[in-house]
Amino acid sequence: MTLIWGGLALGAVYALVAVGYNIVYISSKTFNFAQAQLMMVGAFLAYTALVSWNLTTPVVVLVAAAVVAGVAALEQVVAVNPVRDPHNILVTTLGAAILIDGFVQLQWGSQPLAVPFFAGDDAVTFAGGRVYPVELFLIILAVVVVVALTLLSRRTMTGLALLAMAEDREAAQLRGVNVRLMAFGAFVVAGVLAGTVGVFVGPKTYAISTLGASLALKGFVVLAIGGFGSLPGTLVGGLIVGLAEACAVRYLGSEYAHLTVFLILVAVLLARPSGLFVRVRERVV
Amino acid sequence: MGLLGRIPGWAVPVAIGVLVLLLPQVIGDFSLIRQVQLGLILALIVSGLNLSLGYAGELAIGQAAMYAAGAYTAGLLSLRGHTEILLHLLIAGAVALVVGTVTGIPGLRLGSWSLAMTSFFLVLLIPDVIAVFREQTGGRNGLSGILPPTLFGRPLTPDDYYLVIVVVTGLWFAVMRNIVVSRHGTALRVLKQSPVLAASMGISVFRMKLLAYALGAIPAGLAGALFANLDLYVSPEAFSFSLATTALAASILGGSASVYGALVGAFIMQFGLNQAGGFERYSLLVTGAFLILGGVALTGGLSSLAHTLWRRIAAPATVPERVERVQAPDMPDLRGEKLKVAGVAKAFGGNQALDTVGLIAEPGQVTALIGPNGSGKTTLLNMICGFYRADAGTITLGAKNLEGRAPHAVARSGVARTFQTPNIPPGITVLDAVMSGRFATHSASVLEAVLRLPRYRRVRRDDFAEARRMLDLVGLRHLEASEAVALPLGQRRLLEVARSLVAGPGLLLLDEVASGLDEDEAAGLADVIRKVRDAGGTVVLVEHNFQLVLSLADHIVVLAQGRVIAEGTPDMIERDPRVMSEYLGTVPDDSASPIVLGDLVDDAVGEE
């Protein structure tokens, strides 16, 4: 059970990265490579605010969310909005990711920094396994975020507009949806999410300048398994990847962790080319 | 201008190649030589990436894995005492080809994002795979003890080896150029423009993509062998994610859809980033900023920028001279075949798009398919072409059963089509665009294309002749050297018709071929269609322009709500009250002329 909790917690982190990818993907059919890096910035801000400035957790969350949203907005304006060729967006957001890596390394150095968690850092026994409070919190956070976003997108006008854009950008534009504003807004929302989540990922993984790179690809895989654009898919994808990784390491050896995840990815994609939660549409012309 | 224009296209690259070859004699500076070597090796990787990204339109960065495969192959060969560099290149290229093919199949089967993802992951797996085989590969500690390379048993000095790298790179770029300017290059552009278009031209999307991806593995494998013999040491770090992203950035910067852009991009990355002396602390910042700037400012890469500039400078020289309009020749005989659609049904979810539809189109006749929006015309067309699978019913062309075949197989059995919005890839001439219609039906292999073997030359000669004949027919011959996408809509439609006819199809499907055309253009188009009919072709016309249909069709089939509600000669259809009511929703009060009907339908151009 300890193994499962550990796998789930990490899976939740991957899923939260994938949710960030999805928000941007749904709104503008682009892929923000720097999403995991934004989360990393959140973790470092949490360290500075909690340890150096001695702020309380709610204030820290606000600060991190606001600052990271700002970074994401800047990214959108500088590296995404002016790009015309969609291929290039992958490159420019990759550039943004590397830029953030470099900045973080200059600003916070390259050693791991421990980020405290508000509910304490002592492991507890829960449902037959040992687990840190922060790990439980991350699992709950992932579920809450996904449920809340799903409800929001179905119940509010903004959400509906987003879904409309995902279905058909031009049609949405014709019906008065401000596509540019929505795309910008999506980055900001993804930034708020990354900043908030970063505050709680830090206590699990430390604030470390290679965190973004570690999370980015796993988030990508979760997205592929769950399906591009599917919010519930990210939860299931995170669950699968997190557990598969933990079990592969435990029973096969650490060099098989990536291989196992890769095989699952290929298997899922072969069975369901657009992921578990997205249906292939037949219309082509 | 004229002088510049007369230099053959390959002269400049060859001259620069010779220059690079002589570089050590000219400048003895060691570090420059070293950077050039690494730059060339990177250029090989980028060139492979360009084949799949720029030409086939698939984002895949698995080249790093093939590079690793090449490097380890060469290293392991050397450790076993085989130091012959030609052997290394041959086997490394082959191993990379195998790795590319095997890893490409699952990703390509699924298409864009999946391939990107599996290839990203492939790069992540490199160190793991190396670790699993650490007995052979040395694991994380790398493979050391590689012996210096030999050529025909003669040891190579560093200067000799420099020449080897330059020559191998030069040869690859010659091969690359030959592929790109060959019919395969055009076919790849077609594929990148639209897989649907490619399939309907008889190109197997999957096989073509695999071809590009697998071919792109070869230079990466060569690069790996060259690298292993350069440093005589291989470690997993050399094949990291950052190599993959560097190659990607180089590809984008240089221009993915260009042959020599790979060199430009690779050299910028190699010199610009690795040589930012004193800036190492800020190297991540510089790299990141560089990627953003490059991606934002350079759509289409530096080569596209250069191309545009060149046009500005050299454009006056290439203005087409006025060509006398030749009298369009008569259509050669077309062996049209009888299309028979019987009892076809198709539902999307709960929506019955087609319900037991039957249709017969005879050779030497124009059969028109009309109906209001959403009546299922385009669905039926897509079903004939093999894009949708019918729930029930049969579709046959002559003696061949089309039902259940993949789109490219349908096209190969003689079905050619045009699109509502002309679908023409950018970057190719009118002549190339027409010739591409023959790619699938009259084939020559990549190897034949690369080596320009006799069969390739013969097929190519026929391509030219046939394409020119079709251009004469549709009256576009004088524009054969213009860029195809730059033509006005009417001419692009004619171009599509020419492209469809060039392979001598048994069935020609024209989808909304007159929409957006003015009267003259529509009349010209009607002339062409009549010629096709008179030459014995089978023509199916899906059309909104009722006037055109009435004047052109021999037989009209009317669809409404997925059913055939009427069929017959234009006279019969024009007077059929049921057609009127279905078309307009109500029976017109005043017995207005059919022209009103036609006009109303015209307004509803567009998507179904």
Place this chain on the structure above:
Amino acid sequence: MRLRMTAATGVFALAAAMVGCGSADGAGGDDDAYHVVVLGGLSSEGILADNASTSVNAAQAGVDFANDNGGVVGRKVTIDVIDDTGDPTVAVSKLREAIAENKPDLVLNSGPSTVAEATLPILNQNQILSFNIGPTVNSSDPKKFPLNFDIAAGADQQIAAYQDHFEEKGYGKIAILHGNSAYGETFGSTAEDLLTKSGVEVTVREEYDVAALDMTSQLQKLEASEPDAVIVDAYGAPLGYILKGVGKLGWDVPLIGNTSVSSTSLTGAAAPEGIVGTPEAKSLVMQVPSAAKRDPAAKAVNEAVERMLKHGEIKSSMVLAMNYDALPLVMAAAESADSIEAADLAKALENPKVLERASTALYDDYGFSSDVHKPQDVSREYQFIAPSVLKDGQFQ
């Protein structure tokens, strides 16, 4: 297409110009000087950068020491720093460039071992004396690389120190947990071999991915094998994940870290930045060379620390200050051989008397011989200490 190539030529020329600029700032000049080059991954990604900084700092301090004490047989010593970014390919490029410009008399390799693997053949080919911190399989073999000396103790010496520690504590069953870095792999397999040979039972040897974010799975595997103690190789965040994992499992087992563990900043700082004084750190001891433990009586070491501080902050511990000793070794060897030729110096460095005379700070006697070019019998110079506050490269 033509213009594309024209553009390429332009870029090419531009790049050539950049290379010209880049290479203009070599040390050069004083032909009479003893010329040292130190390679270090100052801008490598992640935590390795701090190590490189300490190594380079130590080399610079060593050069100061030499110049303050009469130089190398009277010659002034100059030093060039090459940032190899920890990447073997870059290291080869820059080293070759340096050799072409102004052939160094001595090269100090700050690791990692992949850089050593890539550069040693070049150094050998150019007959350049070198000291190396990142040991490889052959780097200390005089038959393969007669002019190279591994200046950092190999895994064998460190493990020998472990054996003494185990005997003292009465541990008979040991599990090993190590990273999949080049050093981690070597350390792990060497530890397993040597311990098994010496009669210690190795219950399980487990590897982890240095980029992983959770170690619970590996630790569960170790726990299941019921060892008396666990040898841990970890550097940076993975150490934190291991400690967290052990805490989570509630597993009460002594963890014995290697020098990588003691080079991690977490072990040198109090909470919240580090783990000093936290419950997680209670079961952890780690191996350090004596030089990394503050001792007011150790004059030579303290002098080294002072000299290093003049070149900037010591970012990681004195574990990585081995480059400092390269200069005293060369001075003694040059004096004995009355030469600065690489071959003569290498021969002199195999002489026990020369080594004894060298005023080295970190190890008293490096024990090089004509059979093996790495520190011998230095296991007694190691201690096992609990995490404590690190100041100026030393645990207080």
